[in-house]
Amino acid sequence: xxxxxxxxxxxxxxxxxxxxxxxxxxxxxxxxxxxxxxxxxxxxxxxxxxxxxxxxxxxxxxxxxxxxxxxxxxxxxxxxxxxxxxxxxxxxxxxxxxxxxxxxxxxxxxxxxxxxxxxxxxxxxxxxxxxxxxxxxxxxxxxxxxxxxxxxxxxxxxxxxxxxxxxxxxxxxxxxxxxxxxxxxxxxxxxxxxxxxxxxxxxxxxxxxxxxxxxxxxxxxxxxxxxxxxxxxxxxxxxxxxxxxxxxxxxxxxxxxxxxxxxx
Amino acid sequence: xxxxxxxxxxxxxxxxxxxxxxxxxxxxxxxxxxxxxxxxxxxxxxxxxxxxxxxxxxxxxxxxxxxxxxxxxxxxxxxxxxxxxxxxxxxxxxxxxxxxxxxxxxxxxxxxxxxxxxxxxxxxxxxxxxxxxxxxxxxxxxxxxxxxxxxxxxxxxxxxxxxxxxxxxxxxxxxxxxxxxxxxxxxxxxxxxxxxxxxxxxxxxxxxxxxxxxxxxxxxxxxxxxxxxxxxxxxxxxxxxxxxxxxxxxxxxxxxxxxxxxxxxxxxxxxxxxxxxxxxxxxxxxxxxxxxxxxxxxxxxxxxxxxxxxxxxxxxxxxxxxxxxxxxxxxxxxxxxxxxxxxxxxxxxxxxxxxxxxxxxxxxxxxxxxxxx
Numbered sequence: 351x352x353x354x355x356x357x358x359x360x361x362x363x364x365x366x367x368x369x370x371x372x373x374x375x376x377x378x379x380x381x382x383x384x385x386x387x388x389x390x391x392x393x394x395x396x397x398x399x400x401x402x403x404x405x406x407x408x409x410x411x412x413x414x415x416x417x418x419x420x421x422x423x424x425x426x427x428x429x430x431x432x433x434x435x436x437x438x439x440x441x442x443x444x445x446x447x448x449x450x451x452x453x454x455x456x457x458x459x460x461x462x463x464x465x466x467x468x469x470x471x472x473x474x475x476x477x478x479x480x481x482x483x484x485x486x487x488x489x490x491x492x493x494x495x496x497x498x499x500x501x502x503x504x505x506x507x508x509x510x511x512x513x514x515x516x517x518x519x520x521x522x523x524x525x526x527x528x529x530x531x532x533x534x535x536x537x538x539x540x541x542x543x544x545x546x547x548x549x550x551x552x553x554x555x556x557x558x559x560x561x562x563x564x565x566x567x568x569x570x571x572x573x574x575x576x577x578x579x580x581x582x583x584x585x586x587x588x589x590x591x592x593x594x595x596x597x598x599x600x601x602x603x604x605x606x607x608x609x610x611x612x613x614x
Numbered sequence: 615x616x617x618x619x620x621x622x623x624x625x626x627x628x629x630x631x632x633x634x635x636x637x638x639x640x641x642x643x644x645x646x647x648x649x650x651x652x653x654x655x656x657x658x659x660x661x662x663x664x665x666x667x668x669x670x671x672x673x674x675x676x677x678x679x680x681x682x683x684x685x686x687x688x689x690x691x692x693x694x695x696x697x698x699x700x701x702x703x704x705x706x707x708x709x710x711x712x713x714x715x716x717x718x719x720x721x722x723x724x725x726x727x728x729x730x731x732x733x734x735x736x737x738x739x740x741x742x743x744x745x746x747x748x749x750x751x752x753x754x755x756x757x758x759x760x761x762x763x764x765x766x767x768x769x770x771x772x773x774x775x776x777x778x779x780x781x782x783x784x785x786x787x788x789x790x791x792x793x794x795x796x797x798x799x800x801x802x803x804x805x806x807x808x809x810x811x812x813x814x815x816x817x818x819x820x821x822x823x824x825x826x827x828x829x830x831x832x833x834x835x836x837x838x839x840x841x842x843x844x845x846x847x848x849x850x851x852x853x854x855x856x857x858x859x860x861x862x863x864x865x866x867x868x869x870x871x872x873x874x875x876x877x878x879x880x881x882x883x884x885x886x887x888x889x890x891x892x893x894x895x896x897x898x899x900x901x902x903x904x905x906x907x908x909x910x911x912x913x914x915x916x917x918x919x920x921x922x923x924x925x926x927x928x929x930x931x932x933x934x935x936x937x938x939x940x941x942x943x944x945x946x947x948x949x950x951x952x953x954x955x956x957x958x959x960x961x962x963x964x965x966x967x968x969x970x971x972x973x974x975x976x977x978x979x980x981x982x983x984x985x986x987x
């Protein structure tokens with residue numbers, strides 16, 4: 351399943367986006383690495399139409415003057431749902447993108463169905479140091495299985511610029527106090543994911559989300575680091591697919607999906 | 615030095631259990647079983663009075679080798695009759711059981727005992743996999759994942775799900791949570807490099823329970839220490855438990871004859887069926903991933919053939935008069951530097967009178983002399 355690249359004209363300006371798959375729409379906010387088609391997303395595209403806007407400034411796309419905060423990115427996402435998808439959509443966000451998604455659910459509850467937050471940024475506990483910028487350590491914290499990464503086709507300059515975009519959108523902040531204060535207002539049923547080997551995101555941040563969101567499930571994905579979609583694509587896709595398909599009833603086991611693998 | 619009392623609770627009213635697997639249970643007389651359970655539980659409770667720091671229970675299946683298919687039931691009975699001793703579960707066989715259930719039952723035991731649980735995570739010996747029809751091939755990855763999940767059950771303040779290779783749960787929030795925080799003390803096997811590596815990762819005490827010589831035990835201890843240091847922490851004596859059979863009497867001859875006789879029954883009668891199952895597992899599976907570990911079995915087999923005199927010479931048993939026992943314990947400590955010792959007194963069909971004799975000698979003579987070792 352390959353992602354196609356398109357362009358949308360939105361009230362805030364022209365926006366590049368990628369799209370793949372068939373089925374109900376999912377708006378996907380990408381991580382700080384840029385808009386990448388991971389193995390997990392490609393599997394998810396079996397049953398969902400995934401729309402992945404390239405957040406302005408990432409992957410060599412132009413900046414949009416009116417989009418300069420995480421909340422602005424959420425507003426841009428709402429424009430995308432209104433203008434391109436044309437109906438309420440489920441919303442996902444990974445890491446950096448998982449910071450924008452709750453703002454969208456908060457500001458435009460009418461546009462959002464279910465929400466999935468993968469190791470979301472923006473909820474770092476007070477006093478926790480920011481994630482390391484050391485390249486070697488960063489790689490280890492990002493991937494339990496670096497060999498599973500898709501081939502990198504972008505230039506080093508593009509990747510550096512992607513990282514610089516973080517400062518444009520949230521400066522040095524790693525904790526969005528205004529959003530945290532309002533998490534209880536979010537109505538969207540939410541699935542929060544964290545890899546058991548995630549070295550970038552402390553588990554206290556997802557515990558905070560689980561505590562504050564009124565309707566949320568927290569699931570740890572075993573043997574995955576920060577990039578769950580890359581480390582454990584099957585587990586990621588099966589879990590998210592089930593949640594998006596069944597909502598809160600995904601708690602109920604279905605025949606053929608044992609809690610303990612068959613040899614136990 | 616701290617001491618743990620282990621007792622496999624064998625069924626001793628058999629004369630020839632044979633080599634079949636599983637061992638036919640028509641030989642089990644329930645009336646005799648009632649008396650045995652009473653005697654064995656009484657012994658475990660008495661261990662606290664004797665001065666044992668921990669009282670051990672362990673899980674084995676489908677054999678007169680041990681009557682504790684669920685050691686948590688035994689532990690629950692002991693907890694109600696003791697006040698201070700640690701309750702060592704050595705342990706639940708993690709890959710055979712629903713890990714949520716283990717987390718729940720261990721948490722219950724910790725709360726019921728006021729925080730006295732030592733939570734053993736064991737992979738089990740090969741025949742257990744035949745008993746429960748679980749593929750031994752997956753035992754290592756299943757063990758690792760289950761251990762992580764159990765600890766998560768104890769430490770996670772919010773309801774959580776688990777999407778794993780072997781286990782999938784959508785919403786977990788166990789009641790009760792354990793008394794000990796962040797979680798109960800852990801104990802794992804130190805019988806192979808793989809086991810030691812896992813134990814070091816969890817900072818668990820390792821059990822060196824079937825040592826064939828001091829050198830190989832020291833290798834496992836050194837490996838654990840190296841791994842801990844690489845992870846940035848320093849293990850202490852409390853992270854190492856050495857196990858030995860124990861028989862004490864007024865004369866060395868009497869102590870030796872007791873141990874020799876009990877061992878003969880243990881190996882010849884109780885151990886037959888489980889060795890058959892073990893042979894099948896070793897032939898047909900990847901239960902032992904490392905060649906070095908696979909080669910342990912000739913070593914253990916050789917130990918079975920080793921005369922008691924030689925085992926005593928090597929320092930691998932606590933056997934003899936009280937003074938000899940004191941010297942043997944001190945020698946082992948000097949060799950290995952461990953802080954915990956697991957003594958197995960009820961070997962095979964060792965008579966109850968001999969079990970009590972050894973326990974009384976430990977209480978009156980040995981423990982007072984080795985506490986500060």
